Amino acid sequence: MAPIEVTDLTKAYGDVLGVDSLSVTVEKGEIFGFLGPNGAGKTTTIRVLLGLLAPTSGSATVLGADVTDEAALIEAKRRIGYLPANLGFDEEATGERVLEYFASIRGDSRRDELLEIFTPPLERKIREYSTGNLQMLGLIQAFMHDPDLVIMDEPTAGLDPLKQEGFNEFIRAERDRGTTIFFSSHVLSEVRRVCDRVGILREGHLVALEDVETLLDRGGKRVRVQVAGDGTGLGDLEGAKTVETIGEEHQFTYTGEYDALLRHLSSYELVDVEISEPPLEDVFMHYYGSDVEEGETANEGTETPLASDTTEATDA
Amino acid sequence: MLEIARYEAERRLKGTVALAVGLGILSLFFIAFFPSFAEIDMDSYMEAFPPAAQEAFGIASLDTIEGFLAVEIYNFVWLLLLGLYVAYVAAGTIAEDVERDRMDMLLSLPVSRTRVLTEKFAALFVPIGVLNVVVPIAVYAGVLAIGESVDPVDLVMVHLLSIPYLLACAAIGLVLSTVVDRADVAKRIAIAAVFVLFLIDSISASTEGLEWVGNVSPTAYYDPTAVLVESSYDLTGAAVLLAATVALVIVSQYQFRRSDIGT
Numbered sequence: 160m161a162p163i164e165v166t167d168l169t170k171a172y173g174d175v176l177g178v179d180s181l182s183v184t185v186e187k188g189e190i191f192g193f194l195g196p197n198g199a200g201k202t203t204t205i206r207v208l209l210g211l212l213a214p215t216s217g218s219a220t221v222l223g224a225d226v227t228d229e230a231a232l233i234e235a236k237r238r239i240g241y242l243p244a245n246l247g248f249d250e251e252a253t254g255e256r257v258l259e260y261f262a263s264i265r266g267d268s269r270r271d272e273l274l275e276i277f278t279p280p281l282e283r284k285i286r287e288y289s290t291g292n293l294q295m296l297g298l299i300q301a302f303m304h305d306p307d308l309v310i311m312d313e314p315t316a317g318l319d320p321l322k323q324e325g326f327n328e329f330i331r332a333e334r335d336r337g338t339t340i341f342f343s344s345h346v347l348s349e350v351r352r353v354c355d356r357v358g359i360l361r362e363g364h365l366v367a368l369e370d371v372e373t374l375l376d377r378g379g380k381r382v383r384v385q386v387a388g389d390g391t392g393l394g395d396l397e398g399a400k401t402v403e404t405i406g407e408e409h410q411f412t413y414t415g416e417y418d419a420l421l422r423h424l425s426s427y428e429l430v431d432v433e434i435s436e437p438p439l440e441d442v443f444m445h446y447y448g449s450d451v452e453e454g455e456t457a458n459e460g461t462e463t464p465l466a467s468d469t470t471e472a473t474d475a
Numbered sequence: 476m477l478e479i480a481r482y483e484a485e486r487r488l489k490g491t492v493a494l495a496v497g498l499g500i501l502s503l504f505f506i507a508f509f510p511s512f513a514e515i516d517m518d519s520y521m522e523a524f525p526p527a528a529q530e531a532f533g534i535a536s537l538d539t540i541e542g543f544l545a546v547e548i549y550n551f552v553w554l555l556l557l558g559l560y561v562a563y564v565a566a567g568t569i570a571e572d573v574e575r576d577r578m579d580m581l582l583s584l585p586v587s588r589t590r591v592l593t594e595k596f597a598a599l600f601v602p603i604g605v606l607n608v609v610v611p612i613a614v615y616a617g618v619l620a621i622g623e624s625v626d627p628v629d630l631v632m633v634h635l636l637s638i639p640y641l642l643a644c645a646a647i648g649l650v651l652s653t654v655v656d657r658a659d660v661a662k663r664i665a666i667a668a669v670f671v672l673f674l675i676d677s678i679s680a681s682t683e684g685l686e687w688v689g690n691v692s693p694t695a696y697y698d699p700t701a702v703l704v705e706s707s708y709d710l711t712g713a714a715v716l717l718a719a720t721v722a723l724v725i726v727s728q729y730q731f732r733r734s735d736i737g738t
Contacts (some may be wrong), residue, residue: 209583211736233585241583247576251486263478264584
């Protein structure tokens with residue numbers, strides 16, 4: 160059985176649907192990125208998986224345990240680690256005391272090993288911890304009982320790039336030991352460097368489930384160009400979308416081949432060129448088209464996220 | 476088992492010791508006043524109180540040390556203030572952890588919600604137990620120091636019988652902690668609830684035909700004045716309070732098990 164299986168999961172808060180008939184499966188030994196803008200239902204899904212919220216309908220299992228079966232879920236939690244978005248540690252306790260406490264309930268066979276990688280000031284009260292130290296303490300508690308599955312909610316929010324690379328390295332090493340990792344993020348660039356597969360959530364629906372490479376190919380590149388002259392026809396290129404001109408800068412998203420792009424650009428007198436990864440919002444636009452109407456999003460069961468205009472780009 | 480209770484008890488210990496020292500000193504302070512108090516014409520002083528107030532503070536005889544202790548320390552500090560305090564603290568147990576995201580972490584451990592709630596409640600034995608050990612020692616020493624005497628058995632019983640009472644007050648707070656989302660609100664309602672119950676008991680006792688209404692209040696089942704002045708121990712009352720505590724804890728467990736944690 161897959162470590163996480165979610166089938167037609169719906170969670171309603173009154174009339175509002177936090178998650179709307181979501182189905183997703185996370186395979187053993189993969190790093191799965193759960194991607195979506197804020198408010199898409201990522202945290203709600205995670206809280207259902209941990210048994211903190213009861214599903215309105217549908218089902219979910221973690222390590223084979225039905226999340227609505229408390230006894231089964233408790234057994235599963237011996238082999239699950241959790242890193243919440245808001246690390247709710249007892250501020251008055253020292254890091255050491257908190258680890259002792261969690262260890263007394265769930266075990267800590269890998270604590271010493273982890274303390275060689277992460278070095279929060281354990282003897283100090285958690286009230287005095289910086290964000291980075293809190294995050295380290297959170298990672299230690301999530302991994303120290305040698306779990307088979309670790310669920311993390313926005314684990315890289317607030318980490319500087321250097322720390323983030325360290326985090327990625329650690330996560331990959333954990334995956335290589337056979338641990339399944341499920342984490343949410345709203346920043347594509349964080350996810351792409353470390354995830355094997357990505358699920359994109361939007362307004363409570365899973366709209367895409369992809370290998371990271373495929374996702375990035377489809378998402379394309381963001382191109383910013385500044386040219387001498389008025390730049391007429393700059394965006395007139397197959398694979399260029401959402402062409403915008405902001406001041407002297409021309410901006411578009413490009414899903415074609417580099418050669419074609421560079422050939423096209425070389426016919427202008429270039430002042431500045433920047434080709435970068437697009438922000439998540441732009442990738443979304445490619446998945447839904449740039450102007451998704453209210454009526455379209457309200458349609459139930461629109462599980463056809465791949466707009467036809469992106470298919471040509473992936474052939475390239 | 477009991478890891479949660481042990482951890483929570485440890486957290487409460489520091490505050491409890493401070494409170495025990497404070498209440499011990501307050502008791503000694505009250506007792507030190509007794510000699511000068513006893514010289515006043517007590518009967519006319521007592522008659523100046525309206526009947527409801529006499530009832531509320533269990534005023535029987537202020538000119539004996541037992542009657543004095545019953546009013547100043549046990550009816551006022553123990554029954555009212557401490558009752559409010561434990562209800563207030565208990566009202567924070569669940570709601571505060573949920574509000575501060577601590578409950579997410581705790582419930583990610585392999586523990587049932589029933590266990591979390593029950594062990595957190597059990598940790599409230601720390602303040603209740605410690606205060607009931609430290610304060611009677613201070614009171615007894617104080618009484619001896621001013622050259623008076625009090626029956627040690629009565630003194631032990633007035634504390635022993637207060638434990639079911641305080642547990643019942645704590646259980647009222649606990650229920651509110653699982654029902655009300657915001658910890659601050661839960662704590663304020665808990666204080667108001669225990670205070671209102673206290674008033675209902677005092678007022679109904681002196682209202683003809685409505686004496687039974689007071690039976691809803693935990694204060695009806697613990698009478699420090701009767702214990703100290705008449706050496707009469709209401710064991711049935713204690714049993715009622717313990718039964719009510721168990722019932723309220725079960726209600727809280729039910730409520731906590733079925734509620735969504737955070738949103």
